[in-house]
Amino acid sequence: MTRSPVKVLYIDDEENNLIAFKASFRRQYEIYTANSAAEGLKVLENLPIEVIIADQKMPQTTGVEFFKSITTTFPDPVRILLTGYTDISALADAINHGDIYRYITKPWNDLELHNSIKNAHDAYRSKIDLRNKIKELEKTNDELNRFIYSISHELRAPLVSVIGIVNLVKMEGLYHSSGEYWELIESCSSKLDYYIQKTLQYYKNNKNVTDKSEIDFKHLVNEIIELYAYSNKDTTFNININQAQKFIGDSFRIEVILGNLISNAIKYQKTSNKEKTVEISIEVNKFSAEILIKDNGLGILNEHLEKIFTQFFKSKNNQGSGLGLFIVKEALNKINGKISVSSDLDYGTTFKITIPNAT
Amino acid sequence: MLIDDNTIDLKINSKIIGITKLFDDIILCQSGEEAIAYFLANEKDTEKLPHLILLDIQMPEMDGFEFLDNYKLLPEELKDNTRIAMLSSTLDFGDIRRAEANPYVIKLLKKPLYPAQLQAVFTTCFIVKE
Incomplete structure (x- = not known):
């Protein structure tokens, strides 16, 4: 060279x-x-x-x-x-x-000066190289952000239109007009939508920006339930939120964590169960929020408990993406939270989470 | 009034609005510019102005937020009877925050639109008030 x-x-x-x-x-x-x-x-x-x-x-x-x-x-x-x-x-x-x-x-001394100049130049190069690397990284990061943004719009918008059309078909009573085709279209599109949403959550979580804002758990939980209970209207929610303290935390990640766990609790129910219940209790103190999410649904096999937080782990019976709980764990890692799980097959699952309060 | 650059979504959402039977008339605009022009054209004829606007966020040239900036500049008497809800498929946290922070936006609705959501908006805007 x-x-x-x-x-x-x-x-x-x-x-x-x-x-x-x-x-x-x-x-x-x-x-x-x-x-x-x-x-x-x-x-x-x-x-x-x-x-x-x-x-x-x-x-x-x-x-x-x-x-x-x-x-x-x-x-x-x-x-x-x-x-x-x-x-x-x-x-x-x-x-x-x-x-x-x-x-x-x-x-x-010629040799000493020569060596000094050589070393000085090396220092100069590494300074410049480092700066170029940082610039490059910033550019990549910027591109990734724009990519994420465009996925959330360009890729998802037409898909949401498709889901909208299927909904119209339902409302106009045409859902069963072509055998099971509409049903298949619906299940494929919602699966794709689910993957897009999880992928976005994963990448957004990967970025290291943490935002600190005040969180009203009652409001947040209600919003999440409103969002996910659409698909399943016969679930009873027992909500017990005790928040006398101000809670400051990363609202995006906390929403992701609660959203995934609550939607799982709603989703993984036994079809035969007449009294589907999801219990959510949150206790906020000066140091942390202690969250418990308990369902009386399918439960998780004992030997699976250790694996549920790994990426792309799916159990045979459930049609998960293998991403939800992985994202929960990743998000908790970013905000120094903890999670533990206990479950009895056929009786339900309980997740306990601790998230530090940044006040 | 529906403002959306996507004609398919305009079609879908006007059907949904039709199904709810909550509104008598639907004005379709394919851009924010068109919507602003509609307001200005009916300056004298406020009867023709919409009671509710469903506003998309992502649109070429004037996006939803830019529309709101322009809408803000319209004379007060044109805006008196109009409420705005944003309607978008966005999952972007920034967009969601911005929509919630805008004083003109009463709610951010997510696509696909369901009649029940529209009903809820309708109830809070037009029934509780009276």
């Missing part, structure tokens, strides 16, 4: 030093020299200098003063200070304010 030689700017008021420097290093580096800080600045303004070497003792502006003056305008080039005196206070000043990478005493 051939890389263009390192661009070095050397500022010194003594012409002899400039000449000596050039003579020693012109084969290795692309060298620019200046005999004052002002001249040096001119070079900096016009060329992408990577390493600056400045003499400390110069009339008008000293090396440290010069470095200080360019900390905001030219933060990137790596700085090396050259000085004939071991002046501790100048040195301290240089390190504290001038962002100096190396300090070299005059007269310099």
Whole structure:
């Protein structure tokens, strides 16, 4: 790999030093020299200098003063200070304010200076590389966000239209007019919709932004029930929410967690059960919200209990996506929440969740 | 009044509105611009203005929120008898928050629209008030 030689700017008021420097290093580096800080600045303004070497003792502006003056305008080039005196206070000043990478005493040793320039250049490269990587990541992240947004609109909108049409077919009494075809269309579209929603939840949860807003659990739970009880109107809800304390938390993730668990509690019921019940109790205190969601539904096989939170785990009997509980677990991880589950096959399942209160 | 760029959704939702038998007339607009123009064209004839607007969010050029910004600038007397609900398939948290925060929006309805949801909006807007 051939890389263009390192661009070095050397500022010194003594012409002899400039000449000596050039003579020693012109084969290795692309060298620019200046005999004052002002001249040096001119070079900096016009060329992408990577390493600056400045003499400390110069009339008008000293090396440290010069470095200080360019900390905001030219933060990137790596700085090396050259000085004939071991002046501790100048040195301290240089390190504290001038962002100096190396300090070299005059007269310099060619090998030492050469190594310093090489190291300085490496530091410069890694600084720039890191910045480029961050830029790249920001771009990818931005694209991902836009992708998520467009999924939520472009991909879902037509699907929702299809579901709307099926609903109309139902309302107009045509649902059974073509054998079971409408039913099949409906079940396929709602499955697809479910996957889109879960995928979105998963990606949104993956982003590290946590928002802190006040949460009214009563309101939230009612909204969720209203949303999911559509499909199943014969479930009784026993809700017991005790929130005397203000609760601050990540509203998106908490909604995802409760939404998934409550919809599961509604969904995984025995068809034969005449008294389908879902019990939701929430106790909010200063430190946390303790949430219990209990159903008298199908229950979970003991040997499955450990696996229900893993991605794409599905049991044979249930038509889940294998995503819901996985997302719940991931979301809880992000907000330092805990979950435990107990279940008796055929008698129902209980989930206990603890979410820390950020007040 | 239905505002939606998607003609299929306009068709579906006007049928749903028809099924509820809650409204006498449906005005269909394929864009926010068209809806604003309708308001201005009927400035003198406020009888023709809608009582309820169902507003889509994602539309080319003037989207739902931009429509609301323009709607805000209409003279008060044109808006007196009109309520707005947003109707969208969005799952975007930002959109949902923005819709809830807008003072003109009484509710964010999710597509697909169900007669029961419309009934609920109707009850809160037009029955409780009287």
